[in-house]
Amino acid sequence: MSEPSPVGPPPDPPSIVVPSAAPTRNSVVGGSAGPVIQAGTIAGDVTIHTGAPARGAADDWPRVGRLHRSWFGVRPTSRFGDEPGLPPYVGRDCDPELRGLVGRGLSEGGLVVVTGGPLSGKTSTAAWAALTAWGFVDVHEPRAHAPHPGADLSDIPSQLHGRTGPFIVWLDDLEGHLGPGGLTAALLARLTQERVLVLATMRDKAYDEHRFGDSPAARVLSGAHTVELSRRWSDAELRRLGEGGDQRLADALEWRGKRGVTEYLALGPELWDEWRRARRPQAHPRGHLLVRAAVDLARCGLRQDVPMALLRAVHRVYPEYEADHPYTTSVVETESLEDALAWATRPRYEATGLLVPGATEGTYRAYGSLVADAVRSDAFAAVLDEVWAQACTVAAGQGLDVTPVAEACRAALAPRAAEGDITACVVLGIATEYSGDVSEAEGWYRKAADQGHTGACNQLGHILAGRGAAVEAIHYLEQAAAGGRQDAYVTLGKLHRDRARHWLTQGAEAGDPQAAFHLAELILRPGRVERSVRWYRAAAEAGNRDAEFALNVLRVGITLPPEAAQPPKAVQPSETEGPAETDGPLEPPARVRSAPATPRRMVRRADSPDVPGPPARPSRHRPTPPASL
Template sequence: MDDGELRGLAADLRQQLTGPAWPAVRARVAAVDKLAASELELLAFELGRYGDNPRVRGVLTEWVRRFAAQGPSGRAVLRETIRAAAADTSTRAPAPPAAPAAELRAPAADREARNRAVARAAAEAASADIAAAVRQAVVRADNDVTGGVFLGPVVQTGTLGAVHFGPPAPPDPAVWMPAPGTDPVVLGARPGGGPYVRRDRDAELAEIDGFVLVTGEPLSGRTTTAWAAMARALPGHRVCVPPPGTDLRALAPHGGGPWVLWLDDLEGHLHERGLDTGLLARLTGAGVPVLATMSDEAYDRHRFGSSPHARVLSRARTVELSLDWSDDELARLAEPREPRYEEALLWRGATGVTQYLGLGPELWAEWQRARRPANHPRGHLLVRAAVDLALCGTMAPLPEELLRATHGLYGADASGESFEDALAWAARPRLGITGLLVREGGGWRPYGSLLADALRSDAVPPTPDAVWDAALAHEPEAVTTVARIHYRSAAEAGDPDAMFRLARLGGDETWLRRAADAGHTGACGELGGLLAGRGEGRAAEPYLETAAEAGDARAATLLAKLLQDRARHWLTTAARAGDPEAAHRLGDVLFAEGDTDGAFDFYLQASHAGYAAVAGSFGALHRYQGEEKVALVWLRRAIDAGDTRRPEPLEPNRLRSLAEADEFFRGDAERGCGLDPVNLGVLLENHGETDEARTWYEKGFALGDAYGAFRLARLLEKDRPGEAAAWLRKAAAAGHPGAKEALAAAADTVEE
């Protein structure tokens, strides 16, 4: 039976135990196995009294596992029992089971080893029937019945008014369990443990006689340690496990064989009818060991003074169990090769091994349930962000601002809870031990068990790429190695985005080309740029075009430059072959690049060939060279031919004064727009305003214009050569070509 089916059957059965179908279920189970029915009855009692809780769920799941394993038809009988009882709750005696009862009965030795606390089953079952009869009588007489269990018949003689019952009686010896086969969970230990790991204090528990008390901090493992000692030292004993509040006065030595009294959380038995010095003396004097556990805090609270509790505790041989494990204990922990033990060694942090093993499942369950809108949805996302960032490979504690930014990348609605409230919830220590998030070094870490469980669980969705990006930006060196491993498997499975990310992480052109060939537009842009930079323009063009069509502006620019270079090549070829239109267009290219002589030659070639369309370009070139009278002739020809792109006369509103030029640049310069801060500085320097010019040069350089540093170098080179040289180096470092050329040509003349 797999775990999913097992949990499903247990959940269905749990509903029947607290509903009207319970009597029918009990009858059917009893027809197959009376001891199993007694165990189930105890579980129904605990559900009714204490409500649903993890301990009851764990024990019930184990009961289903054992019952279904008794014979080949076990699962079928259990399913039919639940189905039939749920369908007909009015029938108190169900139909016979689907398989013979003998087929499902386990050997006696197996039944004795069942991991269930049946200590109270007989007493509770007997008292339940009596209680029902008395309740009917009392109701008829308008009486009030409260508390306890019935230890004998009750006779109604008129109106009693109110009937009060004392604490429950001890379990019947008929249902005491063999000490070696008792499940530690039934005795009070937390579920989910693996093989017992020997503790250093076990030597003090080699013999259990008299009154032995094991103490320790919460989750120190005291119950499990006491259970292991009992199993070793008292293999022939049966164990009596009374629940807290039991009337222990009826306990007495008897002839049914050796037995041990187990009192987990002893403080629950230190009451008026519980363990006192007289009872302790009678039991230990008759050779009955009393084995108990107690938290350090409860022990200190009850041990000292003159109270009856203190007198009882003073007679105990006390073994104190530490949270801290010695090196020898840690070495033994690694021996069973249990995954959770190995995880505890790796992930426990500042907490103890037993704290990790006991609290880890609780933290995981709380975190998973916190996602609901009525619970802590933002807290859930906050912890998820911390877990994902840690699993991405971050090593240092996570800054609060990183968590604040990252937890919003999951796209879930967490509007009902503030970030501060979510962080406080996540950091609150559970059981006084640790929170889901742990404060460390000014930042936060997720508790280690959450990381171990997340690595093992399928319930955690994959980490979004945006979170990987945040982790890489925060700790690039540490995260890169993990990210390569993460993306490689997806890339090898054919995911283009994973290919692209893997290529960027490792600079791997092979993965970049595979991603581009698979149609990833980002990869197309990067590969196209890489090829263009190596002079492989023809190979780059299709990749750049794909990226440009997807909106990649840089790819579009690179593609245009490549095409422009190709156009220039072919225009030159055509012009030299005598084509006048090619000569005109090539002249425009050269004119735009500042090669006025080359432009003049090709314009003249077009003119001599009678290509009239060159008139406007030729006129603009003459005007640029100050040859206005010649320019007007060409421009008039162009205008008369319908080319109105260039006016014949100069426009009357051209900027002519310093004030007009200043106004033209200053507005955009003050707003920090583009090149205008440095342009304004040049205008001011040209008119002797060097102090204000320097201010604008510095502002322009701060905004990213390398020309500002270059102009500062030129402004200061006469009076402050050292400072000028420093500015020249800054301009060169920022990419200004004039500064680079000046440094290369006169490096030995520029001094600091």
């Protein structure tokens, strides 16, 4: 039988006295360590079992043959459709020198730095050297490591311990990797001892700030091999650019303006995205329209600097200008023109704005990449018909050459016009007329006018009147006047007046008293009554009482000159009425004369070949966009 359990709580265990000790310090200075146990007091034996050495990080660094340029931080370019993310690399003049330094660094280690201004192509050029230089030297394919800016680099030697290279440590924008925990002179020396190449890029300004003096960064850079890269491309580099076989490279050659090629390629997607997003009401909707106007004008063929007056006129034709914005309010109420222009011209990335100021004050043009991307983008809308019309009319008024606009307009709108699109015909008429090809313009206007387009009737009527086809001009101008085109009223009235004068002259010379009377009434001018008196007398002597009354009125109001006081014995059929603007007595010509050659838009002669036309009269009409396209 077992013993009963003791009654009551168990006794307290004996107390243990822990001797005081110095505080434990967890720190390691320099070098590397294997397994470590840290404890205040250890009683008894401790056994540590270790297996094979852990696989180092350097074994996981990727081989450069598996890398793309984007891994190195090369900026993406604009991309549409199935285009690759980056166009082919275009060789720079410094490539042979850089390739030699990188190849040597893969064998011996060291620091190679590519310097240059912002967006000069430093990253792209150095990355290409990293990807290709090893193939020119007797080394294995290197592995590469790209730590993030500010990352601790001090453990890199431990990752490389006991491993065979070659290795590349990639430090883009080296200024972000200098200082404690970054690249120091001591770390660079250890990496060089391990024959590790440190390949870096650095802006010129940052390099100059860190290179000189006695700072830790200066000691790092003092042992670097540097290659300088310019923003400006040489003629040889531009020739290679033209042979690149990629549309983006071709666009860079055509549209970069005075900027560098890499700057153009890198800025393209940034500017495009900023501009597209600016259309929101809380952003810069009016600035967006100003830039869109400049882009569309370039697409219309006006690639030179354009005056602000043209941008102002074009940006008003877009539906977003006056209509309520789909989000809140209209563009006009959201942003002033001054604020819109200031936003559009503000330089981005120390390089360029969306609008680039021209050589002449008050002129601007869209940055080239925006135009090229608009042309390549399938999602970007075609140029509005109203923009084509404004591009011609306002540009011509500003003294710009409209010929390129007409050429671009033909390419864009001729297919629509061939299918019977009336508006396309009208716009083509405006473009070709303003470019000086009035004959082609007449054909385009006629196609639209014959389908009842009032504006086309007006334009065609003035062209016909200008070349003397008065009868046909009247036909179209009467349709335009009936449609409310006010400039047709005056021209139409002048044509009817001049034709009436012509036929009344024919009748008066044939001896018709009614014709003589109405001709006198028609040509009567204050201060120039001599010719009217002549025909009034001819009509009065033939028994026209209205003519007698008119002569009596003239006798009361004026004194007739002596040469006008003698009535003609008979109306001479050979006499014809001269120009109404000519002062002095009439000199009857020996025969009916044709009007002298005059500039376009002068009324020269009637349509019928056997009917002589009236004297030419200038028309003040200028081609203008129809009231409604």
